[in-house]
Amino acid sequence: MNQEDQSHEDPSPQMPEVDRSLLHELVAYLRDNRTELREEWVARITQAQLLGVMTPEEIFSEVTAVYDNYVDALETGSIETLQAYARDLSERIIPRGVETHEVLGIVLLLRDVLARALFVEYQRDADLLNRILDAYEPAANRIAVTVSVSFVEERERVIREQQEAIRELSTPVLQVRDRLLILPIIGVLDSARARQLTEQLLGAIQANRAKVVVIDITGVATIDLTVANHLVQTVEAARLMGASAIITGLSSKIAQTLVDLGVDLSMMRTVGDLQGGLEEAERLIGHRPTAKGSRPDAAAP
Amino acid sequence: MSVAILRQGDYLIASIQVDLSDSQVLELRDELSERIGRVRARGLIIDVAALDVIDSFVARSLGSIAITARLRGAETVITGIEPDVAIAMVQFDLDLAPLRTALDLDEALSLLDRLTQGAGEDEA
Amino acid sequence: MRHEVRVPISSDADLVPARAEGRALARELGFSQTDATLIATAISEIARNIVVHARSGELVMTGIQQPHRYGLVIVASDAGPGIPEIDTALERGHTSRRSLGLGLPGARRLMDEFEVETDAAKGTTVTMTKWRARDELERLRARRRERA
Ligand SMILES: Nc1ncnc2c1ncn2[C@@H]1O[C@H](COP(=O)(O)OP(=O)(O)OP(=O)(O)O)[C@@H](O)[C@H]1O
Ligand SMILES: [Mg+2]
Numbered sequence: 001m002n003q004e005d006q007s008h009e010d011p012s013p014q015m016p017e018v019d020r021s022l023l024h025e026l027v028a029y030l031r032d033n034r035t036e037l038r039e040e041w042v043a044r045i046t047q048a049q050l051l052g053v054m055t056p057e058e059i060f061s062e063v064t065a066v067y068d069n070y071v072d073a074l075e076t077g078s079i080e081t082l083q084a085y086a087r088d089l090s091e092r093i094i095p096r097g098v099e100t101h102e103v104l105g106i107v108l109l110l111r112d113v114l115a116r117a118l119f120v121e122y123q124r125d126a127d128l129l130n131r132i133l134d135a136y137e138p139a140a141n142r143i144a145v146t147v148s149v150s151f152v153e154e155r156e157r158v159i160r161e162q163q164e165a166i167r168e169l170s171t172p173v174l175q176v177r178d179r180l181l182i183l184p185i186i187g188v189l190d191s192a193r194a195r196q197l198t199e200q201l202l203g204a205i206q207a208n209r210a211k212v213v214v215i216d217i218t219g220v221a222t223i224d225l226t227v228a229n230h231l232v233q234t235v236e237a238a239r240l241m242g243a244s245a246i247i248t249g250l251s252s253k254i255a256q257t258l259v260d261l262g263v264d265l266s267m268m269r270t271v272g273d274l275q276g277g278l279e280e281a282e283r284l285i286g287h288r289p290t291a292k293g294s295r296p297d298a299a300a301p
Numbered sequence: 302m303s304v305a306i307l308r309q310g311d312y313l314i315a316s317i318q319v320d321l322s323d324s325q326v327l328e329l330r331d332e333l334s335e336r337i338g339r340v341r342a343r344g345l346i347i348d349v350a351a352l353d354v355i356d357s358f359v360a361r362s363l364g365s366i367a368i369t370a371r372l373r374g375a376e377t378v379i380t381g382i383e384p385d386v387a388i389a390m391v392q393f394d395l396d397l398a399p400l401r402t403a404l405d406l407d408e409a410l411s412l413l414d415r416l417t418q419g420a421g422e423d424e425a
Numbered sequence: 426m427r428h429e430v431r432v433p434i435s436s437d438a439d440l441v442p443a444r445a446e447g448r449a450l451a452r453e454l455g456f457s458q459t460d461a462t463l464i465a466t467a468i469s470e471i472a473r474n475i476v477v478h479a480r481s482g483e484l485v486m487t488g489i490q491q492p493h494r495y496g497l498v499i500v501a502s503d504a505g506p507g508i509p510e511i512d513t514a515l516e517r518g519h520t521s522r523r524s525l526g527l528g529l530p531g532a533r534r535l536m537d538e539f540e541v542e543t544d545a546a547k548g549t550t551v552t553m554t555k556w557r558a559r560d561e562l563e564r565l566r567a568r569r570r571e572r573a
Contacts, residue, residue: 192558199459202384209404236397237387242380242404267398320444323437323473353444354466357527358473385462392463393531394517 022135027075029121030114037117038067044109050102054093062089066147070110074139079146086147090154103151107144114140173204179211180281182274186219194230201234205243212281213238216274218249228263235268244269244284248277304329306336312344312413313337313375314406320353326362333366337373344413345370346406350381357393364399376416377401378409428488434472434501435481443472443484451497454488456557464497464555467532471501471551474528478521479505479548495557496537504548511543 030037042063045051051059066089069082090103118136122129174182183201201213215234217223223231235245247270250258258265271277303325305316313336315329337345347366352359367377380403382390390397401416403409430450432443447468451461468484475482482503489496513519515533520526533539538554 198388199384202387205404206384211404211408233388233391236391237384240379240382240387240390240397240400240402241384242382242402242408320441322441353441353448354462354469356466356469356473357525357531358469361525383462385459388459389463389466389535392466392534393527395525395527 022132023074023139026118026132026136027071029118030071030074033117034067034071037113038063040117041067041106041110041113044113045106048105048109050105050109051093051098053096053098065089067110070143073143074136077139079143082143083146083150086150087154090151094151094155094158100148100152100155104144104148107147111140111144173200175204175208175210176214176278176281179209179285180278181205181208181210181213182216182278183213184216184219184274189220189223189227191226191230194227194234198230198234198237202237202241205238205241210243212244212246212284214246214248214274214277214281216249216277217247217254218251218274220249220254223254223257225261225263228258228261232263232265232268246271246277246280246284248272248274304332306332308340308342311342311417312346312410313340313342314346314348316348317351319351321359323358326359330362330366330369334369334373337370337375342375343417345375345377346403346409346413347377347379348381348406349379350383352386355382355386355390357395360390360393360395360397360400364395364397367399367401376413378403378412378416380405380409430486432472432484432486433481434475434484434503437473437476440469440472440476444469447484447486447497447499450486450488451555454495454497454557456497456555460555460558463535464499467535467553467555468499468501470528470532471499471553474551475501475503475505477524478508479503482548489554496554497557498552498554500550500552502548502550507545507547507549508541508543509545511541515541 042056042060045059045063046056054062065085066082069085073079073082093103115133115136118132119129122132172184174184176182181201181204183197185197189197201215204210205213215231217231231247235247238245245268247268250270250272269280271280303317303319303321305318307314307316313333315333317329321329333345333347336342345366347363349355349359349363355363363379367379370377378401382402401412403412430446432439432446434440434443444465448461448465451464452458456464468486472484480503482501482505485500485502487498487500489498508514510519514526515529516526517530518526529541532551532553536553536555538552540552541549542552543549
């Protein structure tokens with residue numbers, strides 16, 4: 001970008017050292033004309049119908065902050081502050097549905113607005129104009145890339161979290177028959193997910209007036225102490241609501257882990273596999289005659 | 302009245318109407334113990350749905366009501382514990398085993414029927 | 426929306442409004458039903474400790490906002506005798522009253538942050554915070570629902 005400069009010989013990989021003095025002039029110009037340039041930028045943003053989800057006041061205040069950070073970055077050659085601001089801004093606007101093309105659009109607009117202003121300001125001296133643009137362009141491009149990349153990274157982070165949430169939400173509590181629920185747990189159990197499963201299960205117990213829940217952990221590969229204790233608490237909480245819980249699919253590896261961790265399994269009813277668990281559940285339900293036909297029917301093979 | 306106590310056959314049903322202070326919980330304990338003896342109740346159901354929370358004090362008091370009731374010849378079943386309350390309760394390292402629970406009044410009644418019929422029980 | 430709620434604590438009857446106010450404020454701040462109950466339960470334990478161990482004191486509950494999260498801070502203070510061995514008091518089963526010593530460790534488990542400052546001369550201040558889980562995800566989900 002800053003190749004063969006006419007006055008200096010040191011193409012530094014960082015900011016173009018060559019044009020430091022010009023940058024100062026540039027920065028002074030941008031500060032002096034802050035009000036008009038900022039307004040021009042806002043006008044162009046509105047015209048291009050970018051940031052439609054934000055109010056004009058919000059746009060103006062964000063634009064002001066970006067403008068000032070932008071000029072500072074030009075002056076100091078350090079983009080850290082701008083980068084931090086861009087992350088923060090992205091975090092705020094992503095949930096409101098601002099899209100990548102809008103962010104790219106606004107930074108490119110700023111670049112254009114400023115370039116055009118420089119052009120007008122220095123057009124009488126073509127040589128100076130050239131050198132000013134040489135100083136401006138690489139810095140401006142670097143800033144545009146920084147802001148856009150910050151936004152995209154932030155957006156990717158949000159999408160990852162969203163996917164995680166969807167995966168979590170997709171663990172179903174199945175009603176097998178009247179008053180009997182199955183909670184098949186598959187995948188990695190961390191404490192956040194365990195907590196969520198507990199809430200889901202207890203809510204389902206209430207909604208279905210469940211008497212027995214079978215928690216099948218065949219699909220769980222490993223378990224740690226926190227999660228194990230959580231499981232014990234879930235069983236106890238279900239009991240407090242009046243439902244019995246049966247754990248099935250406890251692999252010998254997990255059983256060993258639980259024993260090694262010293263988890264108190266005495267309160268837990270465990271049955272080898274899901275089939276056995278369901279039979280045990282039928283027995284428990286049938287054991288208590290209630291209003292509806294909850295005698296053990298012939299369903300269990 | 303903050304607690305409605307009804308008699309149904311051999312059973313007493315205490316239905317808590319509002320959140321209770323600690324002293325009201327202790328009054329309830331004494332009142333129930335006295336009434337169980339007076340009417341020779343064989344079963345006691347306490348509906349706790351109106352309690353805002355069941356913290357360590359309330360949980361302990363419910364346990365001691367159950368133990369006292371048993372000494373006076375009645376089995377106790379707690380009903381109306383909501384999911385969020387249950388989640389909070391298990392955070393305390395309390396021994397909640399003395400608390401027998403049921404999902405609702407119907408369940409509580411049939412559990413009491415079973416408990417007071419034979420001695421036969423294999424409830425966890 | 427209210428941002429600060431004060432509840433004076435001088436008898437066990439004061440626990441009832443303390444729990445109710447804590448729950449109401451938590452709900453106003455957008456906490457889930459479960460979290461509101463956990464908060465109310467922790468309040469109950471800490472307020473009871475004031476009544477039992479220090480006679481009287483005050484709870485101040487405040488909604489706080491940080492860049493990307495909301496929280497509820499509860500400060501329970503009293504001018505009582507202080508807790509002589511705070512580290513052991515925070516462990517289960519340590520009590521000066523032949524009680525079970527479950528209050529402090531239980532309340533601590535129910536909250537996200539928990540600090541005790543205690544001094545025989547000045548009394549005890551418990552500061553506990555709960556953060557609203559997954560603020561950002563909630564906003565995203567709401568927005569997706571809006572769009573759908
Ligand atoms: N506000 C306080 N002022 C003075 N001492 C306190 C205070 N809060 C707690 N303590 C001390 O810390 C100990 C532990 O408190 P904790 O709430 O865990 O147990 P407890 O109140 O004794 O029993 P429980 O809460 O299980 O009924 C108390 O026994 C008491 O000595
Ligand atoms: Mg206590």
